[in-house]
Amino acid sequence: MQQALKIIENIQNEFNSEIIPILAHTDDPNNNFHGIVGKSDKINRIFKIIEKVADSDTTILINGETGTGKGLLCKSIHEKSYRKNNPFIKINCGAIPDHLLESELFGHEKGAFTGATNSKPGKFELADGGTVFLDEIGDMSYDLQVKVLRVLEEGEFERVGGCKTLKTNVRIIAATHRNLEEEVKKGNFREDLFYRLYVIPVYIAPLRERKSDIPLLISHFLNENIKAMKGSVIGITKNAMTLLTNYSWPGNVRELKNVVERMVVLSESGIINTSECPMHIQNQGAILEEEENIVFSEEGICLNTAVTEFEKKLITQSLEKTNWVKNRAAKLLHLNRTTLVEKIKRYNLEPLAV
CATH class of the missing domain: 1.10.10.60 (Homeodomain-like)
Known part of the structure; x- marks a missing residue:
């Protein structure tokens, strides 16, 4: 009874805003491609590229802001390829110190450096037959780029401290938030590696440039969170959906996902309204509304x-x-x-x- 009264109260507070039920069909193949949700022209162009190149060994370079879903896109490419039953290994080149990154990628022999008490295979060795995802490759050091280029061109490498040349059959997909062409001009990124990676460039636009995807993503994340938490949220008001759609989302899909989770957890009525949206989103909406209603x-x-x-x-x-x-x-x-x-x-x- 109390739950019903709260729902009625929400409807009264936003009487001019119809309730949008949570969509149960966000897994529609027209809107959801191996976990990537969207229907905008920009996202559909990416779907078409994936269809053409996924089942090949062509190198792909994904570019996009932080939080746009570069890792998810790479995973979907792997799962659609003939390598899908073999390892998929991701490594964030910007999160590991350079001297450790070399060991992570290529492995090391016992005694190669202080603390190397045992031999250890690297990611290229472990991923043989599969896919290696080099996230934030723009943060990789210039010297290490040479060794990655050798794997791309010849499929071979040596472990740190080793003499034996090892062979590997991996597909490399790289991603970065940086403009690598500019990094090449600055001397921070090798030109030969750039052109070896830049066979199939894929750009993931930020959410603010594909607003038509936001309602679908909101419904998708609402469904995910409700299933995981067995929540009682049944819908979202049109005003709330408009407010969220018009927000700039500097953190992109990652930020949107976190905001939806927060709203589901904190919702008291079962219908998400504008008052349950985070305050910074409400504030941006208020500024825009104020500027749109200027009295001359x-x-x-x-x-x-x-x-x-x-x-x-x-x-x-x-x-x-x-x-x-x-x-x-x-x-x-x-x-x-x-x-x-x-x-x-x-x-x-x-x-x-x-």
Whole structure:
């Protein structure tokens, strides 16, 4: 009875917002490709590329912002290939110190370095016949790139501290959030390795560039969380769906997934409404709504002044959200730190920022 009263209360609070039931068909093959959910033109182009190249040994380079689903895409390529019954091994090149990364990739012999008490095979050896996913390859050192290039071109390598040349038959798929062409120009990434990887380039657009995928993803994650937690959420209001769709999602799909989980766990009524969306999302929606409903006086409005005030407000909110840490605020605003610092000084916010 109490649950029913809360649902009625939600409907009254958002009387002008129809309830969208949670979709039970997000596994529709037209919208879900091996776990990748979407229907936008940008995501459909990726589906078509996967269909053509998955069952080959062609090298693929995936580029996209953090949280866009590069790992999931790589896994789906492996599962659709003839190598699917063989190992799929992922290694994050940016998360392991360089001297350890070499050992992780190529293995080492006993006594090769301090602490090497036993011989150990590397990922290329363990993945023989399967797929190796080199995540964040743009963070790999220049010297180590030479050895990876040799595996790509010749399929051979030596363990650290070893003399015996080993053979491996692996497909390499790489991913990065960096612009590798720019890294090549800066001398941070080998040109020969770049062109060896850049056979089939795949770009995963951020969520803010494919908003039509967001409602599907929300339904998909709602279903996942409800099944896992045996939750009682039965729907989401249209206003809440609109608010979430219009949010910029700087953390992309990863952030969206976490937000949906939080809303399911904390929902009290069974219907997710705007008040149950995280406050930073509500705040961004309020700013946009306020700017969309400007009332003009007879004297009009100075555009430059209005834009300045809006920018100042947005920067202030991003700094408040990140406890006035400039690097994190710059990331939220998709600015580089230098540009943000200049704007903080211009608007006299400097004394508060760190």
